[in-house]
Amino acid sequence: MYDKMAKDGDNGWKEYVWNPRTREFLGRTASSWGLILLFYLVFYIFLAGMFCLTMYVMLQTLDDHKPKWQDRxxxxxxxxxxxxxxxxxxxxxxxxxxxxxxxxxxxxxxxxxxxxxxxxxxxxxxxxxxxxxxxxxxxxxxxxxxxxxxxxxxxxxxxxxxxxxxxxxxxxxxxxxxxxxxxxxxxxxxxxxxxxxxxxxxxxxxxxxxxxxxxxxxxxxxxxxxxxxxxxxxxxxxxxxxxxxxxxxxxxxxxxx
Missing domain, CATH: 2.60.40.1660 (Na, k-atpase alpha subunit.)
Incomplete structure (x- = not known):
């Protein structure tokens, strides 16, 4: 009984990593993984673009010879x-x-x-x-x-x-x-x-x-x-x-x- 439960546990873990019947890897199909990677790729490209744009706009307001904000x-x-x-x-x-x-x-x-x-x-x-x-x-x-x-x-x-x-x-x-x-x-x-x-x-x-x-x-x-x-x-x-x-x-x- 114990051996059977241990065997089922090993099979369940192996099927979670790779399920040959549904062709899922870590619980997701190839198309699902592709959509997630595409989403994060577009998301981080957008964040990088926003950062570069804000930096560019800020640098256009700076003077090469004196700081923008000054205090005593x-x-x-x-x-x-x-x-x-x-x-x-x-x-x-x-x-x-x-x-x-x-x-x-x-x-x-x-x-x-x-x-x-x-x-x-x-x-x-x-x-x-x-x-x-x-x-x-x-x-x-x-x-x-x-x-x-x-x-x-x-x-x-x-x-x-x-x-x-x-x-x-x-x-x-x-x-x-x-x-x-x-x-x-x-x-x-x-x-x-x-x-x-x-x-x-x-x-x-x-x-x-x-x-x-x-x-x-x-x-x-x-x-x-x-x-x-x-x-x-x-x-x-x-x-x-x-x-x-x-x-x-x-x-x-x-x-x-």
Whole structure:
């Protein structure tokens, strides 16, 4: 009795996989399987077509040089200030080498390990900036060629280029600080008064200009508060909503004992 039931069970399983009488495979005939496969084929082709169509329509609304939707960006200075949460900002400046979370640069000229990391950071930063546009840029002015941008050459930073002094003056207590303006979409440079200003048009491979500051006669063994501002008539500074817009503030301390 048990053998008969086991045999019937085996036959039932085998007939479910392939029934020679009805010529069904897994309970379906060839025409049934064909209709199901055809349905899913048409269904997934339709889904793929809808996806491609929506992607195509969306890409037609995008600009190659700026995002479609924009929002205000946090000022980098405030992003690093843990104790003082930042408001939203339009324009921010950053410095290199990067300071600590309190935006302080402190080192001792007698201890190489305290300032060597700053020199290495500057060297990596400038090496990356110089090598990025070697094959995509030209020296001098670039006219009627939107695919080329003005070449950044670190030699224009003179004493802060790291070419003649690979320690960027840190070992002598005359450190270099690189100031960089964040990219702001839609902002064009403009001068205010008689101060010198930088004129750059938006181009592919554009690299925002850098300003190098070398401190020659800074007071040692005490904190020195330093603030740098952007001098432009289209960048607000001293805003009540965001006091860090258009400027950067940091603390520098050089110990000699």
């Amino acid at each position: 960006l946090s000022t980098p200075v405030q992003c690093l200030r843990v104790l003082t949460p930042s408001p939203l900002s339009l324009t921010g400046m950053v410095i290199r080498p990067k300071a600590d979370e309190y935006y302080e640069i402190t080192y001792n000229t007698q201890k190489t390990e305290s300032w060597d990391m700053y020199a290495q950071t500057l060297d990596k930063f400038l090496s990356r900036k110089s090598g990025l546009f070697t094959s995509k840029s030209l020296l001098g002015e670039v006219k009627n060629n939107p695919k080329r941008s003005c070449q950044f050459n670190r030699t224009i930073l003179e004493d802060c280029s790291g070419i003649n002094d690979r320690y960027y003056g840190y070992q002598d207590g005359k450190p270099c600080i690189i100031i960089k303006l964040n990219r702001v979409i839609g902002m064009l440079p403009g001068k205010d008064g008689q101060a010198p200003f930088v004129t750059c048009g938006a181009k592919v491979n554009y690299s925002q200009p850098l300003v190098a500051v070398k401190f020659l006669n800074i007071t040692t063994n005490e904190d020195v508060n330093i603030e740098c501002r952007i001098n432009a008539n289209n960048i607000p500074t001293g805003s009540i909503r965001d006091k860090w817009a258009g400027r950067v503030s940091f603390k520098l301390r050089i110990n000699t004992i």
